Amino acid sequence: MNAATGYLDPQGHQRLVPAEQIVRLEGVSKTFAGRHGAPVTALEGIDLAVPQGSVLGVIGRSGAGKSTLIRLVNGLEKPSSGRVIVDGADIAALPEAALRHARRSIGMIFQHFNLLSSRTAADNIALPLEVAGFDKAAIKSRVGELLALVGLSDKHNRYPAELSGGQKQRVGIARALATNPKVLLSDEATSALDPETTRSILDLLARINAELGLTILLITHEMAVIRSIAREVAVIEGGRIVEKGNVFDVFTRPQHEVTRSFLADETGRALPAYVASRIQPEAVAGGQAILRIGFRGPHATDPVLARLARDLDIEANILAGSVDEIAGRPCGILVIGVPEASLGPTLTFLKQYGLDTEVLGHVA
Numbered sequence: 221m222n223a224a225t226g227y228l229d230p231q232g233h234q235r236l237v238p239a240e241q242i243v244r245l246e247g248v249s250k251t252f253a254g255r256h257g258a259p260v261t262a263l264e265g266i267d268l269a270v271p272q273g274s275v276l277g278v279i280g281r282s283g284a285g286k287s288t289l290i291r292l293v294n295g296l297e298k299p300s301s302g303r304v305i306v307d308g309a310d311i312a313a314l315p316e317a318a319l320r321h322a323r324r325s326i327g328m329i330f331q332h333f334n335l336l337s338s339r340t341a342a343d344n345i346a347l348p349l350e351v352a353g354f355d356k357a358a359i360k361s362r363v364g365e366l367l368a369l370v371g372l373s374d375k376h377n378r379y380p381a382e383l384s385g386g387q388k389q390r391v392g393i394a395r396a397l398a399t400n401p402k403v404l405l406s407d408e409a410t411s412a413l414d415p416e417t418t419r420s421i422l423d424l425l426a427r428i429n430a431e432l433g434l435t436i437l438l439i440t441h442e443m444a445v446i447r448s449i450a451r452e453v454a455v456i457e458g459g460r461i462v463e464k465g466n467v468f469d470v471f472t473r474p475q476h477e478v479t480r481s482f483l484a485d486e487t488g489r490a491l492p493a494y495v496a497s498r499i500q501p502e503a504v505a506g507g508q509a510i511l512r513i514g515f516r517g518p519h520a521t522d523p524v525l526a527r528l529a530r531d532l533d534i535e536a537n538i539l540a541g542s543v544d545e546i547a548g549r550p551c552g553i554l555v556i557g558v559p560e561a562s563l564g565p566t567l568t569f570l571k572q573y574g575l576d577t578e579v580l581g582h583v584a
């Protein structure tokens with residue numbers, strides 16, 4: 221029997237998940253023959269485990285290797301070395317017929333939905349059931365259940381062209397779930413959607429994960445997606461996993477430069493334009509140092525800046541700030557400016573509180 225591991229769900233409830241890993245990549249590398257014969261290494265030395273019932277997000281920039289990784293998991297590509305195990309089967313070693321069967325336990329959703337335009341919503345959802353040889357009555361009843369699950373019972377007769385992006389993705393999700401897969405692969409499933417629709421699709425995926433216990437492996441280039449749905453994250457860059465762990469830890473204490481740059485992108489967007497356009501790496505005498513402070517843990521709600529002013533007589537300008545929730549736990553980010561001459565004492569003071577502080581740059 222498998223041991224069980226615990227995690228806190230987004231509502232903060234303790235949940236148990238079996239330690240069984242539904243997807244496992246062991247020392248996986250993938251090299252493509254490049255255009256002029258020069259090989260292109262898309263992935264190198266990937267070790268990744270997705271425990272049953274979890275939501276694991278893989279984040280990376282364009283060209284990092286995300287699509288290749290997901291294509292290896294559903295058997296569309298074979299690794300150049302290493303093993304890809306899905307639900308106990310070594311995917312690359314399966315003969316074609318067995319691979320087709322194994323794919324029934326892997327559902328997939330796509331950025332551009334990949335629906336057949338000549339089929340209604342119901343008939344798109346029915347497709348994998350037809351391929352799997354279900355009889356008409358069973359298909360009709362299963363499609364009805366799936367339409368209800370994704371909130372589209374009233375749209376069963378609509379063609380994709382008559383549906384919004386969010387509705388199309390709901391059809392895509394229902395189709396992916398038709399054969400009761402054990403794992404759902406999501407390839408940038410919300411990248412073509414507006415923020416509000418993204419939110420509703422992520423909520424639906426979170427509900428499916430919680431209610432059906434479906435394991436989700438998603439790839440994205442958007443931190444907000446990881447933040448709102450994943451419990452575990454792997455950061456991929458240049459074909460390698462450069463950081464992985466629980467989302468809260470990775471995003472509140474990033475260890476790798478790439479993870480920091482994903483965070484900095486967000487912070488950068490939050491900075492007022494007059495600061496963002498003037499920030500530079502070198503200190504300027506008489507100018508200000510710009511600091512990013514991460515609030516988490518026991519000091520998340522301490523009035524630190526008031527104490528900085530009272531105890532050290534250092535006045536900080538607040539430039540940007542937000543309080544967010546990562547995996548159901550509050551976490552705040554504050555960007556402040558302090559006089560260059562006060563930078564040293566400010567850093568020492570913030571360190572005493574155990575706050576993560578990063579110098580973003582300097583302005584004159």
Ligand SMILES: Nc1ncnc2c1ncn2[C@@H]1O[C@H](COP(=O)(O)OP(=O)(O)OP(=O)(O)O)[C@@H](O)[C@H]1O
Pocket residue numbers: 252253254260261262280281282283284285286287288289441
């Ligand atoms: N079939 C292929 N033949 C040659 N090179 C490939 C092939 N597929 C991917 N690559 C290369 O492998 C690397 C990783 O590509 P991949 O598509 O996995 O990245 P990605 O992170 O999904 O990027 P994006 O977000 O832009 O889709 C890139 O350098 C890409 O050019």
